[in-house]
Amino acid sequence: KKFNGRFLGVYHAYPNAGYEQGPAVIGLCWSTDLRKWQLDPPILRAEDGAEWERGGLYKPCLVHENDTFYLFYNAKTAEKSWHEQTGVATSRDLKTWTRFPGSPLLRNGPAVSPDEKFASDPCVLKYGKQWAMFYFGLDRKGVARDLLAIGPDLLHFEKCDGVSIDVGAPGAIDERYAHKPSIVTHRGVLYHFYCAVA
Secondary structure (H helix, E strand, O other): OEEOOEEEEEEEEOOOOOOOOOOOEEEEEEEOOOOOOEEEEEEEOHHHOOHHHOOEEEEEEEEEEOOEEEEEEEEEOOOOOOOEEEEEEEEOOOOOOEEOOOOOOEOOOOOOOOOOOEEEEEEEEEEOOEEEEEEEEEOOOOOEEEEEEEEEEOOEEEEOOOOOEOOOOOOOOOOOEEEEEEEEEEOOEEEEEEEEEO
C-alpha cells in the first residue's frame, strides 16, 4: 500500500546467523518501485514486550484503518519448548507504537486443540462489517493447520470452529504442515496461499 507517496512494508529480522536464530525484531520498510527497499530501524523488540513475547517476534501483518495503523504479529515465549501467540500494536504516525494491553489477541487453545502450542502468522482482512484473522495453529503432535478467527473490530477476535486448510493425506506435499496463511482477494475470489511441508 502506498503511504505518503511510497510503498510501505513491514519486516522481521533475526540478530544471529542461521534459521530464526535469536529474538527477532519488527520494523517498517519503504520502496518507490517494489524492488528496492529501505529498512527503518526496528519499531518492536522482544525485550520491550510482555512475557508471552520475550523469546522473539515473528510474522507481522500491517493494517491501516481510519487514522490508525494496526501491526499484528506473533511472538514466542523464552522457554526451550516455547509457545507462540498473536498480539497487536497500534500507531497513528508510524513512529510511536503502543502494544495493546489485551494482547495476546489469539491465545493458545486448550489441550488437544489444533492451536495448543502455536496461534501464529496472522493475516487480517476486512470481512463485510467484520474482520477476519487467518492464522495457523500447531498442536501437541507437531501438526500445523490454517485456522480462522472473526472479530467485530481489530482488537477482539473469536476463533471459529473447524480448520480452514487441513494437512493432506500421507504422501501429500502438505502431510505435516498446511500453514502460514497469506490471503489475497481478486475479482471476488479469495486465494488462500499457504506453506506445505511433507
